[in-house]
Amino acid sequence: MENLLQVRSVNKTYAGGRRALHDINLNIHGGKIIGLLGTNGSGKSTLMKIAAGLIQPSTGGVEVNGKPVGLETKAIVSFMPDRPVTEPWMKVSDAVAYFKDFYEDFNVEKARNMLEFMNLKANDRISSLSKGMNERLQLTLALSREAQLYMLDEPIGGVDPVARGKILDAIVEFYNEDSSIIISTHLVRDIERIFDEVIFIRNGEVVMHDEVENIRLKHGKSVDEMFKEVYAE
Ligand SMILES: Nc1ncnc2c1ncn2[C@@H]1O[C@H](COP(=O)(O)OP(=O)(O)OP(=O)(O)O)[C@@H](O)[C@H]1O
Numbered sequence: 001m002e003n004l005l006q007v008r009s010v011n012k013t014y015a016g017g018r019r020a021l022h023d024i025n026l027n028i029h030g031g032k033i034i035g036l037l038g039t040n041g042s043g044k045s046t047l048m049k050i051a052a053g054l055i056q057p058s059t060g061g062v063e064v065n066g067k068p069v070g071l072e073t074k075a076i077v078s079f080m081p082d083r084p085v086t087e088p089w090m091k092v093s094d095a096v097a098y099f100k101d102f103y104e105d106f107n108v109e110k111a112r113n114m115l116e117f118m119n120l121k122a123n124d125r126i127s128s129l130s131k132g133m134n135e136r137l138q139l140t141l142a143l144s145r146e147a148q149l150y151m152l153d154e155p156i157g158g159v160d161p162v163a164r165g166k167i168l169d170a171i172v173e174f175y176n177e178d179s180s181i182i183i184s185t186h187l188v189r190d191i192e193r194i195f196d197e198v199i200f201i202r203n204g205e206v207v208m209h210d211e212v213e214n215i216r217l218k219h220g221k222s223v224d225e226m227f228k229e230v231y232a233e
Pocket residue numbers: 014015016018019020038039040041042043044045046047
């Protein structure tokens with residue numbers, strides 16, 4: 001498979017001098033579900049926002065499908081940020097209409113199927129949704145685009161353990177196998193079953209990038225056990 005996402009020597013220092021990313025290099029291929037794992041403040045959101053074209057790196061560059069991040073790459077990248085992208089006054093149906101207007105690749109049929117799977121009703125008002133139900137909606141909107149690269153920032157942080165299983169099932173069920181999905185989380189144990197690869201990021205640096213199968217075979221450990229070892233303080 002071709003390189004879908006290429007991150008070259010990316011550094012990011014925010015105004016105020018806080019260094020969030022340090023010399024990040026990554027190659028991500030198509031057809032994978034990848035975990036971007038790290039503790040709070042390790043740089044996961046910053047890396048996703050740079051790849052989504054929302055913020056600029058201080059130095060270095062990112063390419064999606066061989067093109068530098070810009071308008072062309074934004075058309076094939078679907079990003080679910082860690083805060084809702086919808087307005088509280090909207091109903092679920094308004095949010096779907098809004099996405100359909102905004103994104104040419106938005107698949108309304110897929111959105112309807114996912115909403116049903118997620119137990120969300122078109123008439124539900126967004127302000128009345130619980131945090132977990134709102135996350136299900138944001139995930140539905142992000143995954144209903146026919147994108148090539150999906151980046152989901154903490155998609156299951158607010159949902160209870162039972163619902164987590166359902167959401168992971170939705171990700172796998174509605175995943176188009178030509179695309180790749182990068183999921184940031186620190187809830188490793190709950191979610192590792194769906195990962196093909198994992199990237200461990202600590203203090204803005206990539207400390208490990210490997211296939212889950214290799215971690216299990218080489219180290220005889222689950223990803224969660226490896227995570228706890230790498231991040232032990
Ligand atoms: N807009 C900003 N201005 C200044 N510093 C920031 C900004 N956004 C993030 N940071 C800092 O950059 C570092 C990395 O933050 P980032 O949000 O990328 O981490 P994260 O791994 O996504 O964390 P979490 O799991 O808590 O969401 C942190 O030290 C954070 O305080």
